[in-house]
Every structure is written in structure tokens, then in C-alpha cells.
Amino acid sequence: MDIDQSLHWADQAARKVVQSWGKKKEYVCAAGITPSGTVHIGNFREMITVDLVVRALRGLKHNVRSVYSWDDFDVFRKVPANMPNQDLLNKFLRHPITEVPDTLGCHKSYAEHNEKEVEDVLPKVGIQPEFLYQHKKYQRGDYAEEIKHVLAGKEKIKAILDKFRAESHPEGWIPLSVYCEKCRTDNTKITGYDGSYAITYSCACGHSGNMDFRKNALVKLPWRIDWPMRWHFEKVDFEPGGKEHSTEGGSYTTAKEIVKEIFGREPPVYHKYDFIIIKGKGGKMSSSKGNVITLKEALAVYEPEIVRYLFASTRPDTEFAISFDLDVLKVYEDYDRCERIYFKKESVSEKDFEKQKRIYELSQVSEPSAHLPFQPSIKHLLNLIQLYGGDEKKILDDLKGSLKTKVDTAKVKARLECAKYWLEHYAPEDMKFHFHSRQEAGHVQLSGKEKDCLKKIAEFLKDNQKVGEEEIHNQLYEIAKASGIEPKDFFRSAYRFFIGKERGPKLANLILTVGKEKALDVLSSL
Numbered sequence: 246m247d248i249d250q251s252l253h254w255a256d257q258a259a260r261k262v263v264q265s266w267g268k269k270k271e272y273v274c275a276a277g278i279t280p281s282g283t284v285h286i287g288n289f290r291e292m293i294t295v296d297l298v299v300r301a302l303r304g305l306k307h308n309v310r311s312v313y314s315w316d317d318f319d320v321f322r323k324v325p326a327n328m329p330n331q332d333l334l335n336k337f338l339r340h341p342i343t344e345v346p347d348t349l350g351c352h353k354s355y356a357e358h359n360e361k362e363v364e365d366v367l368p369k370v371g372i373q374p375e376f377l378y379q380h381k382k383y384q385r386g387d388y389a390e391e392i393k394h395v396l397a398g399k400e401k402i403k404a405i406l407d408k409f410r411a412e413s414h415p416e417g418w419i420p421l422s423v424y425c426e427k428c429r430t431d432n433t434k435i436t437g438y439d440g441s442y443a444i445t446y447s448c449a450c451g452h453s454g455n456m457d458f459r460k461n462a463l464v465k466l467p468w469r470i471d472w473p474m475r476w477h478f479e480k481v482d483f484e485p486g487g488k489e490h491s492t493e494g495g496s497y498t499t500a501k502e503i504v505k506e507i508f509g510r511e512p513p514v515y516h517k518y519d520f521i522i523i524k525g526k527g528g529k530m531s532s533s534k535g536n537v538i539t540l541k542e543a544l545a546v547y548e549p550e551i552v553r554y555l556f557a558s559t560r561p562d563t564e565f566a567i568s569f570d571l572d573v574l575k576v577y578e579d580y581d582r583c584e585r586i587y588f589k590k591e592s593v594s595e596k597d598f599e600k601q602k603r604i605y606e607l608s609q610v611s612e613p614s615a616h617l618p619f620q621p622s623i624k625h626l627l628n629l630i631q632l633y634g635g636d637e638k639k640i641l642d643d644l645k646g647s648l649k650t651k652v653d654t655a656k657v658k659a660r661l662e663c664a665k666y667w668l669e670h671y672a673p674e675d676m677k678f679h680f681h682s683r684q685e686a687g688h689v690q691l692s693g694k695e696k697d698c699l700k701k702i703a704e705f706l707k708d709n710q711k712v713g714e715e716e717i718h719n720q721l722y723e724i725a726k727a728s729g730i731e732p733k734d735f736f737r738s739a740y741r742f743f744i745g746k747e748r749g750p751k752l753a754n755l756i757l758t759v760g761k762e763k764a765l766d767v768l769s770s771l
């Protein structure tokens with residue numbers, strides 16, 4: 246099936262963009278975030294929602310300009326709890342966030358710190374938009390004509406905004422905020438406007454001055470006007486918006502009216518995106534509380550393609566959870582299945598094939614490889630890591646029979662890093678183990694019956710060199726039952742014998758992972 250018939254939401258949105266705007270040399274897709282705190286995975290949903298539509302448009306052979314605005318001329322309203330030197334930060338409340346110091350000491354400003362953290366990691370998931378810095382654009386006077394236009398139409402804007410407000414804006418309202426040239430805060434009041442480009446203002450600090458918003462302009466439009474102004478300025482054809490902007494009477498409702506009424510332009514095609522829940526980390530994510538999951542953290546646990554997959558396989562307007570608990574393993578398995586379906590190594594209905602194929606394509610950072618790459622099972626890797634104490638060389642050596650190409654090796658290495666990180670930071674205790682040496686196993690206290698059972702396992706393994714996981718698993722049950730021991734009690738003692746704990750990864754798989762030889766060596770201590 247071609248993209249022009251695909252049912253994937255990103256393809257549908259791309260087709261809607263083309264239908265709505267007609268044929269254009271270039272479509273503009275936009276996103277934007279205020280870097281007023283650590284930019285988290287919930288914010289990333291905006292970036293990837295745009296990226297998926299950009300990909301879909303490019304798939305339809307259109308040129309696309311993807312712009313990403315940092316709303317970094319916004320005012321610093323609240324000091325986030327995760328930043329050091331709270332006292333210093335408190336002194337910068339009401340300043341533009343680009344003029345707040347980076348108390349972590351690595352960037353020119355607080356805003357830049359939050360921006361660079363994202364800009365540095367985005368290319369890893371294949372997202373490379375053109376970044377626009379609002380503090381530069383405002384100060385340079387890029388928006389001077391638009392601001393003049395807004396001020397000329399302020400009564401119309403007031404009428405639109407007041408429809409959705411309990412309390413109307415006051416008479417003589419001027420929709421522009423000013424940062425004082427002297428104290429740099431926005432505790433200011435506009436005292437005059439010449440109808441062209443110049444305003445006069447007074448500040449709570451005692452300073453009063455004038456400003457021309459064509460140069461060195463310390464002015465900013467309020468968000469509800471800034472947004473539609475930029476749709477007009479950048480000629481935006483598609484932009485998603487968060488749930489909080491999408492409610493009736495929310496900023497999208499008013500922006501739609503303002504862009505038509507003031508700028509005579511249709512609003513961009515819009516897609517609402519919902520919140521993201523973090524599973525296995527605890528607590529609601531909040532920038533101001535500082536307990537956020539960043540894209541970087543998600544990439545420590547998930548391969549880049551799998552991070553994309555999480556979003557490509559979910560409609561933006563549904564809430565979903567990103568897991569850091571045991572479900573991580575299931576996500577890996579789901580992605581691998583999607584990959585097998587794409588390469589026609591697992592058959593599904595035609596409809597499901599089309600769906601999975603498109604999700605897989607959109608999940609790739611670069612072009613999909615020509616053949617199904619080796620799929621190292623995440624559970625198996627977790628066992629290998631623990632068996633070889635995390636030694637990459639030994640693990641690769643163990644897997645060398647499966648590694649046919651450079652792609653295979655690269656894939657194992659990438660997955661290995663994620664598996665190690667997850668094991669160290671998120672894995673539940675019962676996933677962790679250390680496989681006993683013969684000496685260590687020899688010290689485990691067991692009853693005669695338990696010893697007999699384990700000896701029978703040894704015999705079985707010796708006699709059946711080529712046996713697989715399922716057969717070993719069945720045999721463990723058979724041996725327990727035949728000896729009159731409850732299988733769960735027997736498993737408990739077997740775990741104690743092999744790894745010194747009462748629970749662990751699937752026993753049959755564990756035996757195969759360590760290898761029958763090593764298992765037999767340990768069993769010989771009986």
C-alpha cells in the first residue's frame with residue numbers, strides 16, 4: 246500500500262495538510278516549547294508528532310521545512326526544584342529566561358542549558374529541525390510589522406479573547422509585555438504608543454523609558470497572540486498542540502480566530518497530543534518539581550528506534566504510559582515482532598501487515614536494512630550480562646554464531662548498553678542473579694530428595710545434548726512430580742542451588758544461557 250492510502254495517523258495528517266493548503270513548493274511544520282524547566286519526554290511528544298508528519302509529507306515527495314521554536318523570551322515565573330542555587334535563581338524571577346544564569350554552570354543561561362540538553366540528543370532519534378530562538382527574533386525586531394499590526398487590531402483581539410474570559414481585559418489594554426531596560430524585569434506598564442513602532446513605559450523599579458520594537462526590542466506578545474502571529478510569520482501549515490491548549494476556549498480556539506481576523510490566514514492543520522505517564526518510576530512528572538524523565542533517560546533504556554516506535558504506534562491524542570519497569574522487556578519484544586512482520590518473517594492479516602509495516606518505517610532513524618537483522622532477545626541479553634559480569638567481548642563471543650553482518654553486531658551492542666542500564670537502574674531485584682561456581686553451589690544446603698532431583702537433571706542434560714528450552718522446562722516438572730516434590734518447591738531449591746536466591750529468570754532458559762557444560766559442572770558438586 247502506498248503512503249497516499251495509508252491509514253496511519255501521520256499519513257492522514259500529511260494528506261490533510263496537502264488537501265487544506267493545495268500544492269505548495271514547501272510545507273511548513275512547526276513545534277515550540279518554553280524551556281522554562283527541564284524539557285521532558287512529555288514535551289518530546291510534540292517534537293516527534295511533528296517529525297512523524299514531516300516524514301509522511303516527505304514520503305509523499307513534498308518539500309518540508311520543519312521549524313522548532315524555543316519560546317525563550319518568556320518570563321521566568323517559578324524556580325524548579327531540581328536546580329541548584331535556588332536563592333540566586335529566585336533573584337531572577339520576572340526576567341526573561343535567557344537572562345537567568347545557568348546555576349549548573351555549563352551554559353550561558355538557564356534557557357540555553359535546557360535547550361542544548363535537547364538539541365544534543367534529538368539527532369539520535371533522527372530529528373533535525375531548524376531551531377528558532379524567540380529571544381533573538383523579538384530583540385532583533387523580526388516581528389516589528391506583526392506587532393504593529395496586532396496593536397492596530399487590539400480591539401478585535403480583545404473581543405475574541407474576552408468571549409472566553411470571566412473577566413474582560415480592561416479598556417485601553419495593550420497586548421504587549423515589556424522588559425525594563427534597567428532592571429530587566431517585566432514589572433512594567435506601557436504608558437504610551439505612537440501608533441507606529443514606539444512605546445513608552447514605566448517600571449516598578451522607578452525607571453521609565455521608551456522603546457522602538459524594530460531594534461533592541463525588549464517586548465513580547467502574550468502567548469495567545471504570539472502563537473497565531475507566528476503561524477502567519479512562518480506560514481505554518483501543520484502544528485500539534487498539547488491537551489492544555491486544545492480545550493474549548495483554550496489558546497488554540499482563540500489563535501484560530503485571531504489568525505483569521507487579524508492576519509487573514511487560515512489556521513494550520515492541527516493535531517492535539519495527550520499526556521504521557523511514566524510507569525515504573527513513581528509520581529507524576531512535573532518540571533517544577535524536577536522529577537521528570539528526559540529523552541536522554543528514555544534513550545538510556547530504549548534503543549532510538551524503539552523510542553520512535555512507542556510514539557509511531559500510538560495516536561497522539563491518546564494518553565499512554567512509557568514504562569521503566571518489567572514492561573520494558575515486553576516493549577522490546579513487541580518491537581521485534583513488528584520488525585519480523587515488516588520483513589515478512591511472521592505472517593499476520595493483510596491489514597495488520599500494512600499497519601505494522603508503516604509503524605516500522607516511521608520508527609527507523611535511518612533507512613531500514615535490506616534483511617531482517619539479528620534480534621538479540623532482551624531477556625537473553627540480561628542473562629548474558631549477568632553471566633559474564635557485563636563483559637561485552639565475552640557476550641559478543643557467546644553470540645558470534647548469530648552475528649552475520651556489521652548491522653547485527655551494532656544492534657547487539659546498542660541493545661546491550663540499554664539492557665545494562667536498565668538492569669542497573671530499574672530491574673526488579675528478582676531479575677538479578679549471579680550464577681554459582683561449583684564451589685559456591687557445593688555449599689548450598691539441600692535435602693536428600695532435592696539433591697536426587699538435581700542429579701536427575703544432570704543425567705537428563707548429559708543424555709540429551711541437543712535439547713531445547715521447552716523440553717528442559719517440561720523435564721524439570723516431570724522430575725519433581727516423579728520424586729513427590731511440589732514443582733514450585735523444587736524450583737525454589739534449584740534456584741538456591743544455581744544462583745543462591747529463591748527466584749530468578751526462567752530456569753530452563755538460564756541453564757541454556759549458561760550452557761549445559763557449565764550447568765553440568767556446577768551440578769557435579771552434588
Ligand SMILES: [Zn+2]
Nearest residue numbers: 425428448450
Ligand atoms: Zn525596571
